[in-house]
Amino acid sequence: MLAELVIGGLDATTASKSLARPTKKDNIVCVSSQGPGEPQRYISLYSSILSNAIVVNDAIDMKAIFSKAVQKGFEPMNQEAKNFVLTLNDFFNSKNIVPSSTFPISDGGVSIEINVADKYYNFEIANDGEASFYKEEGDKVPEGWDYSYAGLINRLKAEFNG
């Protein structure tokens, strides 16, 4: 379900007509939301109205991952893993990359799947400091790398910054 966006009591369309355009002082924030089977939708907000907006879907929904981990009896994510997942979340948000799924892993951590054109990616961030990178592309042999957290973020920058 696409969450209804309400800005200061106005719907997004009305707000865009009623409120002043953003200035150089405003930070532009891109908000995304996607329900099952729905196309990805993006809405841009700027900081002067952001405080009144009910939003927001991050690339990685930590609350949903936490509740699923509890439901399945999985190890909770430790603080170090959480911090790194938040770093990944910022990275994906900055690239407008929306995972097709995120879910907890049994020994504590998160698994993230991304589909981009004919590429499939999976990244796993584990409590023990491991972070894996897996990629399928067309008919090529699938590839996988097992990194530290720092190694994974460097690889992602190389993969998605190009």
Next chain:
Amino acid sequence: MDENNLCPVIGIPERLWVSQRAEDPIFEEDEILYRRIHTPLPEDFTEDDDISIELFEIKDDSYNRSKYCGSEKDVLFNTRITDEGRHYTNWGVISLTVKDLSVSSQFNHEGRDVVCKLLPVHSPVPCNYSHTEAWFYRDNVQLSKNKPRSMKTFFRRSLLKKIKVLVHYNDQHVVMPD
């Protein structure tokens, strides 16, 4: 506690008891392996859908072999005595053939091409004679602990393309087989 006392207490039907039967190491290619799943799927799911690897955890990689089961739902019995008969009544069940499980595939691990495969190994446990493990091999060498995570993802992706969903995970408890 021996099996004759333990298994009835936790509600395991007699057909699954080991009853001093020896392991059966021979698997036919078309033999079916059942596995329980803990993840819901969309109601309109079909096997052609691109589904998340969340469905297929690679952890304690256990299956029940059809040759020694009365029903695919036998895999929902919980044989751990400490769990006191709390069976996996609302979990789903998927199946794979031995042939599908055992196929060799090429994988590039950290820049090097390797051949990965899984092999079923019959390993009965108390109250579940049909219990089978899938062993991991890389270039014909068995991997036991510390399997690389990226390689586990590779196996999950490969197997997902071959599974059949027999029973969906749901929020309701289902009736266990007699």
